[in-house]
Amino acid sequence: MLLTEAEREYLSSQILGRLATVAPDGMPQNNPVSFRYNPETDTIDIGGRRMGATRKFRNVEATGRAALVVDDIASVNPWRVRGIEFRGRAEALRDQPPLRPGFSPEIIRLHPQRILAWGLDGEAMSMNARSV
Amino acid sequence: MLLTEAEREYLSSQILGRLATVAPDGMPQNNPVSFRYNPETDTIDIGGRRMGATRKFRNVEATGRAALVVDDIASVNPWRVRGIEFRGRAEALRDQPPLRPGFSPEIIRLHPQRILAWGLDGEAMSMNARSV
Numbered sequence: 001m002l003l004t005e006a007e008r009e010y011l012s013s014q015i016l017g018r019l020a021t022v023a024p025d026g027m028p029q030n031n032p033v034s035f036r037y038n039p040e041t042d043t044i045d046i047g048g049r050r051m052g053a054t055r056k057f058r059n060v061e062a063t064g065r066a067a068l069v070v071d072d073i074a075s076v077n078p079w080r081v082r083g084i085e086f087r088g089r090a091e092a093l094r095d096q097p098p099l100r101p102g103f104s105p106e107i108i109r110l111h112p113q114r115i116l117a118w119g120l121d122g123e124a125m126s127m128n129a130r131s132v
Numbered sequence: 133m134l135l136t137e138a139e140r141e142y143l144s145s146q147i148l149g150r151l152a153t154v155a156p157d158g159m160p161q162n163n164p165v166s167f168r169y170n171p172e173t174d175t176i177d178i179g180g181r182r183m184g185a186t187r188k189f190r191n192v193e194a195t196g197r198a199a200l201v202v203d204d205i206a207s208v209n210p211w212r213v214r215g216i217e218f219r220g221r222a223e224a225l226r227d228q229p230p231l232r233p234g235f236s237p238e239i240i241r242l243h244p245q246r247i248l249a250w251g252l253d254g255e256a257m258s259m260n261a262r263s264v
Binding site: 015016018019020021022027028029030031032063066067069071073076083085087 | 151158201
């Protein structure tokens, strides 16, 4: 299993993540995206209303890498942030079941190779980093 | 001037952005960061408590590129998102005035070459994309 229970719970509580992809010329871009953890493939799947027409989709087709961060500010006073970042190999897939109603049939499937999670176990500013 | 008044106002209303950087081997990473628009240099400056010790700082030193996205969900029902993304050349600078008290003296200075803004002018799901 890729994720801990606390990590799965946190991901399901968040609406948007931000996806970093890289163009063939090396320029990164960064986009808010809808995502879900896919327990069947143990991947993070990313979709959208016109995913197949986006540059991020073409970037993944070209360079095969992506990083998704899902994070929020749990409390401003005291300052407490939390989140999880996934870096790894990514596939640009067509003809998939849409992630949500109204989404297009393309998805980006992220196979995490590195996971960094912080602040997910309550009070502590803990950091958990692991390769998978 | 790099930004419109609506864009400057929006940026000053948001606490965190997410910064995409790229490692020398091509792997992207994505991190929540503190930022500010710097009107003197017309750049987006990014700081942190231990910026100089981070991989994102080393990534910028090595590859000289970054993308920052600042976005939020203005309304869930009706669904209305807004935000702004900057892609461009980035510098990893040392011995700078800290962005905030407690931050370290290193900053990432992003010189936007491409700006994409959406939903910042009120009701419409407008998209404004421009090269600078």
